Amino acid sequence: MPVSLKVQRKKGKMPPQLQNMNLKIGFPRSKSTQANIMKAVWNEFGTRRIPERPFLRTSMRNNRKKYIDMLHKDAKNVLNGSRTIQQSLTRVGIVAQGDVQMSISTGNWTPNAPSTIRRKGSSRPLIDTGAMRQAVTWVVENA
Numbered sequence: 279m280p281v282s283l284k285v286q287r288k289k290g291k292m293p294p295q296l297q298n299m300n301l302k303i304g305f306p307r308s309k310s311t312q313a314n315i316m317k318a319v320w321n322e323f324g325t326r327r328i329p330e331r332p333f334l335r336t337s338m339r340n341n342r343k344k345y346i347d348m349l350h351k352d353a354k355n356v357l358n359g360s361r362t363i364q365q366s367l368t369r370v371g372i373v374a375q376g377d378v379q380m381s382i383s384t385g386n387w388t389p390n391a392p393s394t395i396r397r398k399g400s401s402r403p404l405i406d407t408g409a410m411r412q413a414v415t416w417v418v419e420n421a
Contacts, residue, residue, distance in 0.1 A: 298420050301367040303374040304334050306417045314413040329388040337381035345370050371416030382411045
């Protein structure tokens with residue numbers, strides 16, 4: 279359940295180093311366990327028993343401009359060869375990973391149900407063992 283970021287150029291041909299590159303943020307299948315992917319999906323979109331807590335979408339929406347600005351600042355360096363697109367996307371991936379983890383920790387989410395509070399001893403949603411929060415990651419892949 280990753281969020282993908284695609285690099286597009288408005289005019290002219292796309293340089294070869296930018297073609298078919300995707301930055302996936304969240305829980306990409308290549309780096310996440312099925313258990314963490316499912317926990318993330320259930321919380322992100324909600325179920326009959328779990329309210330929607332869109333930590334991933336909220337983080338991406340709130341930080342979109344920051345990621346675009348980072349890529350714009352790196353664009354000249356990528357195009358002149360002093361930095362690779364992999365390095366640029368890695369930089370954004372690291373920042374976005376931290377933003378999603380912060381969203382999980384500090385978001386104003388619907389509190390846990392009384393039965394969940396009794397079981398885990400906390401009204402704070404999305405944090406039980408911390409495994410899902412720790413599993414947030416990123417990967418740069420060729421499309």
